[in-house]
Amino acid sequence: MTDSTGVWGPRRQLTAPWRHLPGESTGSFVNRLAHANSLELGKLLSRVGEGRQPVNPRLPALAELYVNRAALDHLAVLSGRTPPQLQRALPNLEDRFLLPGDDPACWQWPFKVQEGGHLVRCCDLCAGARGVDEAAWLVWPDRWRVCLRHRRFTDDDRGQGPHAVRLDTQPEVMRAHAERLRLEGRFGAAGAELFADAFQVVTRWWERSPDMWSWTQRAWRAGLEAQELRTAPLVIYPEAVHLAREMLRYEQHGERTRGARVGWLEGVRRLMDSWGLEGVEGGGELVQWLDHHSRPAPAGAGYSGRRGRVLAVGHSRLAEPYGSLGDRSCMV
Numbered sequence: 001m002t003d004s005t006g007v008w009g010p011r012r013q014l015t016a017p018w019r020h021l022p023g024e025s026t027g028s029f030v031n032r033l034a035h036a037n038s039l040e041l042g043k044l045l046s047r048v049g050e051g052r053q054p055v056n057p058r059l060p061a062l063a064e065l066y067v068n069r070a071a072l073d074h075l076a077v078l079s080g081r082t083p084p085q086l087q088r089a090l091p092n093l094e095d096r097f098l099l100p101g102d103d104p105a106c107w108q109w110p111f112k113v114q115e116g117g118h119l120v121r122c123c124d125l126c127a128g129a130r131g132v133d134e135a136a137w138l139v140w141p142d143r144w145r146v147c148l149r150h151r152r153f154t155d156d157d158r159g160q161g162p163h164a165v166r167l168d169t170q171p172e173v174m175r176a177h178a179e180r181l182r183l184e185g186r187f188g189a190a191g192a193e194l195f196a197d198a199f200q201v202v203t204r205w206w207e208r209s210p211d212m213w214s215w216t217q218r219a220w221r222a223g224l225e226a227q228e229l230r231t232a233p234l235v236i237y238p239e240a241v242h243l244a245r246e247m248l249r250y251e252q253h254g255e256r257t258r259g260a261r262v263g264w265l266e267g268v269r270r271l272m273d274s275w276g277l278e279g280v281e282g283g284g285e286l287v288q289w290l291d292h293h294s295r296p297a298p299a300g301a302g303y304s305g306r307r308g309r310v311l312a313v314g315h316s317r318l319a320e321p322y323g324s325l326g327d328r329s330c331m332v
Contacts, residue, residue: 010047014037014078014080018079021132024138025137027063041053049107063113064119065092066107067106072087072093092139117323118141120138120139141324144234146173148174151166152164153222165223165234170222170234172218193328194311198246199325204285208280209280210226214275218234239277243268247289250264268286285331289330293330294314297313298313
């Protein structure tokens with residue numbers, strides 16, 4: 001090893017090249033850095049600072065590593081990058097997540113992730129394209145994500161099932177994901193928040209009726225159990241995106257009369273029937289959403305197609321502007 005460690009911390013970088021994955025968790029990165037340099041994880045961490053590592057071989061998949069500023073400096077030296085470069089690459093090294101105190105250098109590896117999101121498995125093909133040939137974990141707002149490029153669905157599941165679901169047999173899911181990206185690309189935060197609302201509504205439907213035939217078929221094609229919790233985001237994706245479009249249409253129309261509400265509800269009910277969800281009782285959630293959107297957005301903040309448009313007053317009062325789909329939805 002070319003690294004040497006003195007009383008003031010490491011002075012040289014490790015020999016293996018630095019390969020980073022955008023959005024990777026700090027624990028995942030440090031674990032890979034240790035492996036690349038033929039070091040035990042504990043040995044590498046001793047060069048970063050003081051701390052106690054829980055004894056668990058699956059640690060990077062279960063919890064996140066947090067450091068103080070002095071330990072960040074040491075990790076930057078070991079990886080051959082500057083602290084700002086590391087902070088741009090690894091979201092949980094941002095200033096707001098640094099541990100307090102600068103002396104001594106220290107780190108913590110609690111069995112939870114702070115407010116930065118969830119640990120979701122990185123698409124292996126995306127990792128391989130960057131020269132990473134072992135499991136890696138990303139910090140993601142939600143418990144799941146879709147890789148459009150490689151047609152993969154990954155999540156934070158730690159069970160015995162597949163760590164990635166191939167979507168070659170799920171063209172409707174891939175179309176839905178692409179449509180979601182278009183919605184968010186055109187309408188910015190408002191598009192993202194409407195999808196969050198729709199996703200929460202359809203999730204509640206799934207929780208009551210996970211055995212609906214259309215959802216069960218998708219689960220089987222993906223090799224998942226129909227009623228398994230990790231199945232829900234995958235199987236409801238097409239309906240959630242379609243419902244988001246209907247919600248957008250209601251917001252764009254701007255009419256808040258009783259007749260407009262009834263007409264919109266009847267239209268969505270017909271759509272549900274066409275989706276094979278005839279047996280799902282979904283009116284309660286739809287009425288709740290309408291109640292939260294009963295007052296339109298402030299004057300001048302309509303849907304002209306430009307990014308950054310806001311939603312109805314009730315939505316903005318109940319939802320957070322950032323975070324997971326649950327945080328960004330008014331369906332609390």
